[in-house]
Amino acid sequence: xxxxxxxxxxxxxPRPVRLLNISNPYSSPSHVRLLPCxxxxxxxxVVRSTPSExxxxxxxxxxxxxxxxxxxxxxxxxxxxxxxVEELSAAASHARDKNKGKDPLEEYCxxxxxxxxCRTYED
Amino acid sequence: MAICTVHTTPxxxxxxxxxxxxxxxxxxxxxxxxxxxxxNRAFTVSCSADAKTVVIGLAADSGCGKSTxxxxxxxxxGGAAEPPKGGNPxxxxxxxxxxxxxxxxxxxxxxxxxxxxKGVTAxxxxxxxxxxxxxxxxxxxxxxxxxKPIYNHVTGLLDPPExxxxxxxxxxxxxxxxxxxxxxxxxxFSIYLDISNEVKFAWKIQRDMAERGHSLESIKAxxxxxxxxxxxxxxxxxKYADAVIEVLPTQLIPxxxxxxxxxxxxxxxxxxxxxxxxxxxxxxxxxxxxxCGRKLTCSYPGIKFTYGPETYFSNEVSVLEMDGQFxxxxxxxxxxxxxxxxxxxxxxxxxxxxxxxxxxxGSNNGTGLFQTIIGLKIRDLYEQIxxxxxxxxxxxxxx
Numbered sequence: 001x002x003x004x005x006x007x008x009x010x011x012x013x014p015r016p017v018r019l020l021n022i023s024n025p026y027s028s029p030s031h032v033r034l035l036p037c038x039x040x041x042x043x044x045x046v047v048r049s050t051p052s053e054x055x056x057x058x059x060x061x062x063x064x065x066x067x068x069x070x071x072x073x074x075x076x077x078x079x080x081x082x083x084x085v086e087e088l089s090a091a092a093s094h095a096r097d098k099n100k101g102k103d104p105l106e107e108y109c110x111x112x113x114x115x116x117x118c119r120t121y122e123d
Numbered sequence: 124m125a126i127c128t129v130h131t132t133p134x135x136x137x138x139x140x141x142x143x144x145x146x147x148x149x150x151x152x153x154x155x156x157x158x159x160x161x162x163n164r165a166f167t168v169s170c171s172a173d174a175k176t177v178v179i180g181l182a183a184d185s186g187c188g189k190s191t192x193x194x195x196x197x198x199x200x201g202g203a204a205e206p207p208k209g210g211n212p213x214x215x216x217x218x219x220x221x222x223x224x225x226x227x228x229x230x231x232x233x234x235x236x237x238x239x240x241k242g243v244t245a246x247x248x249x250x251x252x253x254x255x256x257x258x259x260x261x262x263x264x265x266x267x268x269x270x271k272p273i274y275n276h277v278t279g280l281l282d283p284p285e286x287x288x289x290x291x292x293x294x295x296x297x298x299x300x301x302x303x304x305x306x307x308x309x310x311x312f313s314i315y316l317d318i319s320n321e322v323k324f325a326w327k328i329q330r331d332m333a334e335r336g337h338s339l340e341s342i343k344a345x346x347x348x349x350x351x352x353x354x355x356x357x358x359x360x361x362k363y364a365d366a367v368i369e370v371l372p373t374q375l376i377p378x379x380x381x382x383x384x385x386x387x388x389x390x391x392x393x394x395x396x397x398x399x400x401x402x403x404x405x406x407x408x409x410x411x412x413x414x415c416g417r418k419l420t421c422s423y424p425g426i427k428f429t430y431g432p433e434t435y436f437s438n439e440v441s442v443l444e445m446d447g448q449f450x451x452x453x454x455x456x457x458x459x460x461x462x463x464x465x466x467x468x469x470x471x472x473x474x475x476x477x478x479x480x481x482x483x484x485g486s487n488n489g490t491g492l493f494q495t496i497i498g499l500k501i502r503d504l505y506e507q508i509x510x511x512x513x514x515x516x517x518x519x520x521x522x
Contacts, residue, residue, distance in 0.1 A: 050333075055334065059334075059336025059337075060336075065345075066341070066344075077242045079352065080238050080239050080242050080243060082349060083244035084239065085345050087279075089334060089337070089345075090185050092334060
């Protein structure tokens with residue numbers, strides 16, 4: 001449960017990493033200015049590795065929750081909608097953590113061991 | 124599941140007295156006996172079929188499974204915890220050699236659409252099947268395998284069940300481990316992770332700000348919307364917990380709202396049979412300790428410990444509190460050498476466990492330290508219970 005205080009990974013990996021799914025977290029103009037701790041340049045180098053399926057679900061559920069709550073913020077449906085957002089955000093965070101350990105080269109080589117990049121030498 | 128103990132028998136001609144148990148006798152070859160000259164090395168393995176599982180409950184907000192506490196806990200017992208091989212890839216269960224971790228979200232009676240229709244959150248007891256939870260935890264405790272449903276967090280649906288074999292240690296983790304009284308009575312030890320609102324907010328910002336679609340308002344709205352249900356259903360469980368890890372903002376930095384330096388309190392219930400609280404210097408007294416000084420140099424903001432007896436929801440407790448951060452290895456080992464009743468097997472075990480997982484969040488502050496200490500305490504509790512049961516079985520055999 002203890003959520004990560006510094007879950008942002010940087011590009012300073014010891015070997016070249018295939019970059020997956022980089023998008024600018026500040027692309028949407030509706031983003032509010034962040035707290036000083038997260039607005040530093042350090043966090044702009046985030047490799048966002050949430051699988052797109054879950055990421056889409058999260059953003060959809062947020063839109064849905066905002067719409068449902070526009071009418072009545074105290075209603076059961078509104079509360080349930082935000083709970084869904086929380087659940088999906090947690091799932092996204094776990095998926096990110098799971099992917100953090102995965103090396104894209106190793107993943108590729110599991111399926112394609114005969115390619116040049118994946119050759120191993122045992123002398 | 125049976126617990127098997129290995130005894131050396133002086134010779135094969137002298138039978139073992141445990142007549143009502145199945146025995147396997149191994150006789151090692153003469154060559155291997157060179158170290159034990161003059162002694163007949165024969166080993167008897169006796170298994171008692173009525174050994175039961177030790178059940179630990181862990182209450183924590185939102186999300187289950189691969190959480191840091193679980194990984195630290197299973198690491199104390201040895202081995203890494205993995206999802207069951209060959210099963211549903213979205214399973215929330217973790218299995219290691221000695222421990223199985225079950226996520227209580229699997230006992231949701233309503234899936235995501237069901238909850239949306241009824242307008243209830245996952246925190247609401249109406250969305251959970253406590254009867255099934257009680258039945259299955261009871262069966263696992265008695266050593267029977269169960270078919271546990273799976274709640275898929277990605278799709279929000281209830282998937283077909285998976286088979287869970289009874290382990291030595293069963294950890295049930297989720298929102299309501301101590302909510303139902305029957306389940307509460309099955310727990311041998313219970314822990315509650317109490318994160319204060321400010322810290323929760325800071326952590327959720329860290330977690331969700333990179334997520335497309337999330338903004339500060341949406342995170343805030345999500346926390347606010349869940350708060351009433353959380354306060355009425357989840358929070359009251361902390362009075363039943365044997366240990367509470369409370370995470371608060373630091374008092375060392377005035378006006379800090381970043382949530383990086385934390386003040387963590389380990390609230391330990393007194394008077395429990397197999398649990399002796401960790402203390403500082405003198406049990407039962409009130410201590411305030413700043414280790415940084417002449418022997419140890421720390422960087423800003425330093426470390427501060429307090430220890431003392433208190434009352435928590437009308438229970439007698441001992442509270443060990445750490446405020447600040449560890450920067451270096453020697454700070455950690457220095458602190459460990461001054462804590463007592465850690466239930467560690469050797470000097471420096473806590474430090475070693477913390478270093479093993481230095482990439483886990485909380486490894487430099489009280490959250491990691493107290494989680495590791497609780498892990499050692501649970502190991503000690505398990506060994507005490509097993510020894511007790513073995514003694515009881517031996518008694519029963521003699522009679």
